[in-house]
Amino acid sequence: MGYLYPVGNMLVHVLSAARPCCLQPGLSIQSLSHYVTSNGPRGNGPGMLTENRYVVDPDFTFDILRGLARYSGSAFIAALAEAVTRLPRHNISQALGHRQIACKMWLRDTLYDTLGGTFGSIWVVGGWYGVLPAMLFDDERFDVGHITSIDLDPDCQPVAEILNATAKKDGRFTALTADMYKLDYGAADGPDLVVNTSCEHIPDMPGWLDLIPAGRKLVLQSNNYYSEPEHINCVQGLDAFIAQCGLSRIDFQGALDLKKYTRFMLIGER
Numbered sequence: 617m618g619y620l621y622p623v624g625n626m627l628v629h630v631l632s633a634a635r636p637c638c639l640q641p642g643l644s645i646q647s648l649s650h651y652v653t654s655n656g657p658r659g660n661g662p663g664m665l666t667e668n669r670y671v672v673d674p675d676f677t678f679d680i681l682r683g684l685a686r687y688s689g690s691a692f693i694a695a696l697a698e699a700v701t702r703l704p705r706h707n708i709s710q711a712l713g714h715r716q717i718a719c720k721m722w723l724r725d726t727l728y729d730t731l732g733g734t735f736g737s738i739w740v741v742g743g744w745y746g747v748l749p750a751m752l753f754d755d756e757r758f759d760v761g762h763i764t765s766i767d768l769d770p771d772c773q774p775v776a777e778i779l780n781a782t783a784k785k786d787g788r789f790t791a792l793t794a795d796m797y798k799l800d801y802g803a804a805d806g807p808d809l810v811v812n813t814s815c816e817h818i819p820d821m822p823g824w825l826d827l828i829p830a831g832r833k834l835v836l837q838s839n840n841y842y843s844e845p846e847h848i849n850c851v852q853g854l855d856a857f858i859a860q861c862g863l864s865r866i867d868f869q870g871a872l873d874l875k876k877y878t879r880f881m882l883i884g885e886r
């Protein structure tokens with residue numbers, strides 16, 4: 617249902633942006649509500665007030681994303697518009713925050729510089745909504761046979777399938793609902809590259825790494841963003857991350873400062 621903004625200044629700003637000429641200082645929430653609902657969600661404003669929240673019409677986001685897709689010619693943005701419209705109750709905005717995208721772009725560029733762009737099969741574990749696979753398929757430098765995005769949360773699969781619809785149709789993408797601790801990484805049809813950008817979310821890094829055959833290529837990201845309750849395995853810094861992972865070979869190690877927190881990345885071999 618689009619973005620939700622708490623009532624207060626934010627609401628007034630949003631409404632002002634919609635119809636600046638009609639807003640008076642000191643308007644009550646009730647009169648704002650009446651104002652917006654009587655203009656209708658498809659009127660000149662981008663949404664409506666419901667239970668003290670301003671709810672932006674999903675079409676508002678869809679129209680903008682579709683316009684941006686046309687303007688940029690980006691299949692990735694077109695798929696995003698599709699996901700926002702078809703699954704409006706899935707909160708995909710977090711996965712598309714500027715820091716998340718910066719971390720994925722950092723990964724994509726560094727992966728290309730470090731290991732090149734040709735892979736037979738990639739597994740992205742803790743893959744969330746499948747943004748990284750969509751970004752890899754969207755990048756002409758990469759030639760990837762197949763990507764599997766694996767996440768414990770069943771809500772992720774349908775979003776990942778829409779974001780990677782073209783690759784899925786071509787038999788090059790699969791979204792799985794599964795536990796990364798229960799996968800057979802050594803199977804004959806296993807991956808040549810395993811990506812885990814959710815290391816801060818899993819309880820036992822060495823235990824998970826033990827499941828992966830020696831010599832297998834890995835890309836790992838973690839962070840020092842301790843204040844997020846879901847981050848149960850943050851690391852203090854890059855050295856702590858290196859020690860936690862105990863890789864047999866490291867081809868890249870680095871840190872990306874994102875102001876609120878720092879993201880750490882290792883590319884190497886189990």
Ligand SMILES: C[S@@+](CC[C@H](N)C(=O)[O-])C[C@H]1O[C@@H](n2cnc3c(N)ncnc32)[C@H](O)[C@@H]1O
Nearest residue numbers: 742744766767768769794795796797813814817
């Ligand atoms: C918030 S998201 C991803 C954050 C990370 N910074 C990123 O951008 O990739 C963390 C994801 O890890 C998933 N996850 C946690 N434990 C998992 C497990 N054992 N197996 C598979 N997925 C898991 C969660 O369901 C969630 O979707």
